[in-house]
Amino acid sequence: MKKYLPFALLLAFPFTDALAQDKKIEKKIDSVLKLMTLDEKIGQLNQYTGGDATGPITNNPNKLKDIKEGKLGSLLNVKGAAETRKVQEAAMQSRMKIPLLFGLDVIHGYRVTFPIPLAEAASWDLAEMENAARVAARETAASGVHWTFAPMVDIARDPRWGRVMEGAGEDTYLGSQIAKARVHGFQGKGLGNLDAIMACAKHFAAYGAAIAGRDYNAVDMSEHTLWETYLPPFKAALDAGAATFMNSFNTLNGIPATGNTYLQRDILKGKWKYTGFVVSDWGSIGEMINHGYAKNKSEAAELAIKAGSDMDMESRSYLPSLAKLVQDKKVSVALIDDAVRRILRKKFELGLFDDPYRFSNVEREKKELNSAENRAASLKMAEKSIVLLKNEKQTLPLSKDLKKIAVIGPLAKSEKDMQGFWSIAWENDKLVSLYEGLKNKVGDKTELLYAKGCGISDSSKTGFAEAVEVAKQADVVIIAAGETLDMSGEAKSKTNIHIPGVQEDLIKAIQATGKPVVVLLMAGRPLIFNWTADNVPAIMYTWWLGSEAGNAMANVLFGDYNPAGKLPMTFPRSEGQIPLYYNYLSTGRPSNSDKDRNYKSAYLDSPNSPRFAFGHGLSYTTFDYSALSLSKTQLTMNDKINVSFTLKNTGKYDGEEVVQLYLQDKFASVVRPVKELKDFQKVSLKAGEAKNISFTIDKEKLSFYNQQLKWGAEAGDFKLMIGTASDKIKLEKDFTLTN
Numbered sequence: 001m002k003k004y005l006p007f008a009l010l011l012a013f014p015f016t017d018a019l020a021q022d023k024k025i026e027k028k029i030d031s032v033l034k035l036m037t038l039d040e041k042i043g044q045l046n047q048y049t050g051g052d053a054t055g056p057i058t059n060n061p062n063k064l065k066d067i068k069e070g071k072l073g074s075l076l077n078v079k080g081a082a083e084t085r086k087v088q089e090a091a092m093q094s095r096m097k098i099p100l101l102f103g104l105d106v107i108h109g110y111r112v113t114f115p116i117p118l119a120e121a122a123s124w125d126l127a128e129m130e131n132a133a134r135v136a137a138r139e140t141a142a143s144g145v146h147w148t149f150a151p152m153v154d155i156a157r158d159p160r161w162g163r164v165m166e167g168a169g170e171d172t173y174l175g176s177q178i179a180k181a182r183v184h185g186f187q188g189k190g191l192g193n194l195d196a197i198m199a200c201a202k203h204f205a206a207y208g209a210a211i212a213g214r215d216y217n218a219v220d221m222s223e224h225t226l227w228e229t230y231l232p233p234f235k236a237a238l239d240a241g242a243a244t245f246m247n248s249f250n251t252l253n254g255i256p257a258t259g260n261t262y263l264q265r266d267i268l269k270g271k272w273k274y275t276g277f278v279v280s281d282w283g284s285i286g287e288m289i290n291h292g293y294a295k296n297k298s299e300a301a302e303l304a305i306k307a308g309s310d311m312d313m314e315s316r317s318y319l320p321s322l323a324k325l326v327q328d329k330k331v332s333v334a335l336i337d338d339a340v341r342r343i344l345r346k347k348f349e350l351g352l353f354d355d356p357y358r359f360s361n362v363e364r365e366k367k368e369l370n371s372a373e374n375r376a377a378s379l380k381m382a383e384k385s386i387v388l389l390k391n392e393k394q395t396l397p398l399s400k401d402l403k404k405i406a407v408i409g410p411l412a413k414s415e416k417d418m419q420g421f422w423s424i425a426w427e428n429d430k431l432v433s434l435y436e437g438l439k440n441k442v443g444d445k446t447e448l449l450y451a452k453g454c455g456i457s458d459s460s461k462t463g464f465a466e467a468v469e470v471a472k473q474a475d476v477v478i479i480a481a482g483e484t485l486d487m488s489g490e491a492k493s494k495t496n497i498h499i500p501g502v503q504e505d506l507i508k509a510i511q512a513t514g515k516p517v518v519v520l521l522m523a524g525r526p527l528i529f530n531w532t533a534d535n536v537p538a539i540m541y542t543w544w545l546g547s548e549a550g551n552a553m554a555n556v557l558f559g560d561y562n563p564a565g566k567l568p569m570t571f572p573r574s575e576g577q578i579p580l581y582y583n584y585l586s587t588g589r590p591s592n593s594d595k596d597r598n599y600k601s602a603y604l605d606s607p608n609s610p611r612f613a614f615g616h617g618l619s620y621t622t623f624d625y626s627a628l629s630l631s632k633t634q635l636t637m638n639d640k641i642n643v644s645f646t647l648k649n650t651g652k653y654d655g656e657e658v659v660q661l662y663l664q665d666k667f668a669s670v671v672r673p674v675k676e677l678k679d680f681q682k683v684s685l686k687a688g689e690a691k692n693i694s695f696t697i698d699k700e701k702l703s704f705y706n707q708q709l710k711w712g713a714e715a716g717d718f719k720l721m722i723g724t725a726s727d728k729i730k731l732e733k734d735f736t737l738t739n
């Protein structure tokens with residue numbers, strides 16, 4: 001196989017299986033480093049975006065010139081086997097011929113779009129989420145891209161923050177499990193395989209705690225909360241082998257994450273011994289000037305490299321500044337070398353030194369992209385992501401003998417919005433709208449009527465009359481309401497998270513017809529819809545479900561797939577309750593019910609309880625929980641309790657149930673939440689079938705960070721709770737941990 005290294009290295013080591021050759025890779029890195037000039041080393045730390053307004057990078061002579069001069073180590077937003085090959089060819093004209101890394105925001109699918117990550121999290125199906133990432137990786141790698149800037153593992157308790165759509169919700173345990181699944185999905189059998197891409201755990205750290213839910217805002221929290229709630233998903237991603245990390249825009253306790261030595265060196269590269277590399281978020285190094293932390297780009301570069309930011313995404317601070325900082329002895333070459341070494345290591349592991357074009361294969365790209373198999377995976381993930389919030393009067397599932405169904409609402413025929421934010425837009429790909437999915441399902445057997453009714457966010461009600469007329473002609477009405485794909489996502493924070501515009505007035509008008517109404521809410525975040533929640537008999541949260549959205553919704557509406565989704569985030573009654581999450585602290589005056597407010601930790605004008613709780617989600621069938629038993633109720637530190645109970649499907653549909661195990665540490669040296677999710681299982685049961693379900697409790701599940709931030713369990717009294725939702729506990733029992 002042709003080599004692309006300078007002659008001196010041609011005699012170098014035959015590139016074989018990277019993963020088993022760590023020591024050899026270190027020697028290869030040494031040999032490459034020795035040959036590099038300081039400018040070439042700094043070039044490796046520099047990342048530009050590829051395509052821009054002038055079109056693909058190959059039309060941009062300045063960037064190609066920089067590449068040929070070894071001034072770039074990576075590009076983002078370059079995709080396609082042909083385009084990546086052309087750009088890589090420019091890198092092979094540089095003196096050192098070091099291959100470029102191509103990165104891209106493959107957040108929920110590459111060519112086939114999957115449900116947004118928050119929707120996938122609602123499936124609680126780790127294997128399915130891993131497969132979704134696996135499909136995305138196969139398509140991405142087939143298109144010449146080596147690296148995705150995902151999974152986003154930021155815990156988020158504030159739905160005013162538009163980026164909740166990109167993560168796994170509010171819970172640290174669920175978020176950690178999902179982080180692991182997604183890293184495994186993206187990296188597959190390991191870097192070096194042609195269908196494996198580098199994952200990127202982001203945004204390090206605590207970006208989801210932006211004050212007031214306002215994107216890019218400061219973050220201020222105790223060390224205890226940082227370690228207890230926000231860091232564990234990053235550690236889970238690291239333990240799963242995440243090849244890269246991305247830092248975050250926010251300050252943490254006054255220090256920008258990009259220049260935060262505590263985060264990037266003490267924790268990540270020190271305590272956690274991380275050997276991958278950290279890429280800055282877009283421009284975040286230069287933004288330290290705006291933060292008031294660096295006076296200029298040179299100082300920003302100095303602060304960032306010293307704090308452990310290895311690669312500079314698009315702030316153009318490293319390239320012009322680092323050489324002089326080294327000459328002025330403000331930055332040591334050793335620091336530069338460490339960053340370069342980390343980046344070269346990934347390029348060796350990906351096999352790019354052996355063949356820089358190995359991912360840029362047009363034939364493989366044609367075969368892999370948008371395949372029927374990939375679309376089928378998206379459909380399955382979408383079905384599992386749907387959450388049935390309410391189903392009264394047996395409104396759902398719909399009968400297949402219906403004569404007329406009215407499909408109403410501004411999102412009923414929308415295809416584009418099913419992509420959601422962070423999708424990689426493909427002009428010519430089919431995204432199945434709700435209307436089309438229903439048409440595919442019912443064919444000519446049932447007549448579909450349609451009316452838009454109103455816009456997404458304008459105040460016009462002129463379309464209501466027509467929509468009401470259409471509804472009156474139908475046996476059932478399905479209303480599709482919610483957000484367009486640009487209403488949640490990056491830089492999409494909102495103070496008002498009610499359903500936009502007059503959509504809820506439309507729902508009221510349709511409900512007034514007396515027809516059976518089903519509301520599907522499509523959004524990237526929890527929305528507020530109290531009137532609908534109180535008055536409409538059937539409500540499903542369908543998020544933004546990707547390429548097969550309409551087919552998934554139709555399958556669930558007609559019961560061909562029995563919904564099993566559970567909310568990964570709390571849905572508040574009002575913005576005034578935010579932040580609102582299930583694992584809250586008791587306080588000295590706990591309010592024990594929505595009415596218990598007098599001199600209690602409560603509001604005068606609202607219950608404390610959410611509209612819909614973390615872990616909530618219904619099925620077309622019913623489940624009974626019984627016969628809880630613990631192998632013991634006195635646990636010693638190195639022992640464990642076997643927990644078992646019986647779960648029975650007591651309804652008439654086969655279905656799946658996510659059984660959730662919560663624990664409460666009743667008294668501790670640092671007060672503990674009223675409950676914490678510590679385990680879960682997704683169980684399939686045929687109608688009438690019963691299964692024995694078991695969990696294990698050990699001291700790890702009882703551990704927490706004490707006042708000295710030491711991880712461990714403390715003897716004392718605990719409550720074990722098993723529920724179908726965080727606010728629907730079915731079984732509980734106390735036990736004690738003794739030293």
Ligand code: GLC
Pocket residue numbers: 076105149202281282490
């Ligand atoms: C954005 C996002 C980050 C993304 C990067 C590249 O600003 O914060 O998540 O990966 O820039 O697009």
